[in-house]
Amino acid sequence: MLHEEVVGRIRAILLDGEIPPGARIPERELCERLQISRTPLREALKVLAAEGLVQLLPHRGSRAAKLTDKDMRDLFEVCQGLEALAGELACERIMDAEIAAIAAAHADMVRHYRERDLIQYYRGNRAIHEGIVAAAGNPVLAGLYASVTARIRRARYVTPMTPERWAVAVKEHDAILNALQRRDGVGLAHILRAHLRHKREEVLQAGFAETEGSDLVPRIA
Amino acid sequence: MLHEEVVGRIRAILLDGEIPPGARIPERELCERLQISRTPLREALKVLAAEGLVQLLPHRGSRAAKLTDKDMRDLFEVCQGLEALAGELACERIMDAEIAAIAAAHADMVRHYRERDLIQYYRGNRAIHEGIVAAAGNPVLAGLYASVTARIRRARYVTPMTPERWAVAVKEHDAILNALQRRDGVGLAHILRAHLRHKREEVLQAGFAETEGSDLVPRIA
DNA sequence: TTCTACATTTTTGAATGCAAAATGATCGAT
DNA sequence: ATCGATCATTTTGCATTCAAAAATGTAGAA
Known part of the structure; x- marks a missing residue:
């Protein structure tokens, strides 16, 4: 699976609200689901964080962004x-x-x-x-x-x-x-x-x- | 070094034109220079690609984006x-x-x-x-x-x-x-x-x- | 019982190693 | 000599592994 595809699929999961705003993003689970390892998943999460869809907390994982x-x-x-x-x-x-x-x-x-x-x-x-x-x-x-x-x-x-x-x-x-x-x-x-x-x-x-x-x-x- | 710092430093290198538009981004060299391994470097490059500063060519590495x-x-x-x-x-x-x-x-x-x-x-x-x-x-x-x-x-x-x-x-x-x-x-x-x-x-x-x-x-x- | 200190487990973040793909080099054929 | 094909080298992308940090659970003291 191509990098952009990974980003796209996670984006879709977030937009569908499958992972609700504020919820932790389960790395391990997503890895299994997309059949990829943590490295490309984490790359995608960083990209989505730059887009504002994901919030990264240093040493505390990533969450679906929550909008005020x-x-x-x-x-x-x-x-x-x-x-x-x-x-x-x-x-x-x-x-x-x-x-x-x-x-x-x-x-x-x-x-x-x-x-x-x-x-x-x-x-x-x-x-x-x-x-x-x-x-x-x-x-x-x-x-x-x-x-x-x-x-x-x-x-x-x-x-x-x-x-x-x-x-x-x-x-x-x-x-x-x-x-x-x-x-x-x-x-x-x-x-x-x-x-x-x-x-x-x-x-x-x-x-x-x-x-x-x-x-x-x-x-x- | 924190993720955002890595992104920032590479961004600065690109904006300074130290890596001119269209030029290949030397992964190995940047790794040594920033004293990090390829994993965080590549994460940063993907983020910069999403920003439009870097162009990723699948299986062909990354280049500093060139503007038409x-x-x-x-x-x-x-x-x-x-x-x-x-x-x-x-x-x-x-x-x-x-x-x-x-x-x-x-x-x-x-x-x-x-x-x-x-x-x-x-x-x-x-x-x-x-x-x-x-x-x-x-x-x-x-x-x-x-x-x-x-x-x-x-x-x-x-x-x-x-x-x-x-x-x-x-x-x-x-x-x-x-x-x-x-x-x-x-x-x-x-x-x-x-x-x-x-x-x-x-x-x-x-x-x-x-x-x-x-x-x-x-x-x- | 409740709070705190400590040990255990889990999870995160990064380095390394490995397979696949692309680059280029060498050799042979025309 | 030039073009094309095959093989070695390099580089990319990803899986795995490892260390550090945080979360969790437990035991002991107040």
Whole structure:
């Protein structure tokens, strides 16, 4: 198994929440599961630590990173900036075919919204945002975006939505597609920022905070 | 020696250009120099590869990353976005003391400009930009900024400047400080973007391209 | 009983050793 | 002489091993 594959598989395990935030990462177990020895596993963990998905404690092993409210706010803030930038660049560079693809994803997403299928809705949602980033034609940007969204993914695509909020989100997406089709970079950037700001409020209000200190504050009987 | 220290030292070696872009990274030599074995060295190289400073070729070792013109353009583009975001956030959050510190760095920089001391000028320049990013109060943003600037640092702080261009840059910095003092986030974002756009043109025009293919295209006698 | 000091076990972090792959060197053929 | 093939050497990637640090468990004293 190639190095990048090891990193990818552990990343998937973390993103799936199979190892919950704050939990110790069982080296031995992962070694058996991936059929590799500790050396390549530890290399992967160091890389994931650099990405912010894993927290290394010297002589105390590694844990799945736990995000505080502040972390989440910071990540959303940066994500807003990156998406806004991507939107502006995409409007300058996007090809008609790419717009068509995003429009298709949008239609899909709206259909899933009508069917109230949250999982599929989120899938389409993600395809749109990633499509815009891809259309920006900037691999560096795409890389940072991937790294930031990976860290907030659980929050972003797991938070439940009120019917009102969901309707607003769909409306915002209409505006996003519209701005993209008009290649209105500045407008798109603004809409994306607002869209993510709303999402952030939602997530934080839902009290996603992974810092319940459950293993720090002893439970009182 | 701690893991992070190893990463830091190798990063420094790369940023200093001691191992030039495209050159093979001599594992054995670095091991002796840092007095460590291959295991921690290789862990560090994988981390630096994730950061984009090192290029790993499976079964062919690692090389110091070589930036194409496109890479450089992409990096500057993202850097613009990050600094603009930092500027906006900084204007919302910066404390008077921080503004004072940046104003001091600005004064320093202007003095070095008058003395035509490019090295010291760049140092002050960097302090200002980093000060703004720090004032944004977003560690995630600061981290990405550090990673992106590390990759373009050699270009950014090595390119020679024409007297005209230098004067313009200083003027732009006056505007930057002014916007910051007025806490004009939108204005600051615009100035920073323009400032970096100019810098990028400069760097690219200087033909910084690290892709001269000097080891690919044989020299014809 | 509870707290502390000590011994044991486990786990971490790093060095070494080994197999596979790539590089290059030598030799033969054209 | 040049090109290609085969073999030796080097280098890479990983498994294993070893030492040190931390966690755990136990026994003894207050």
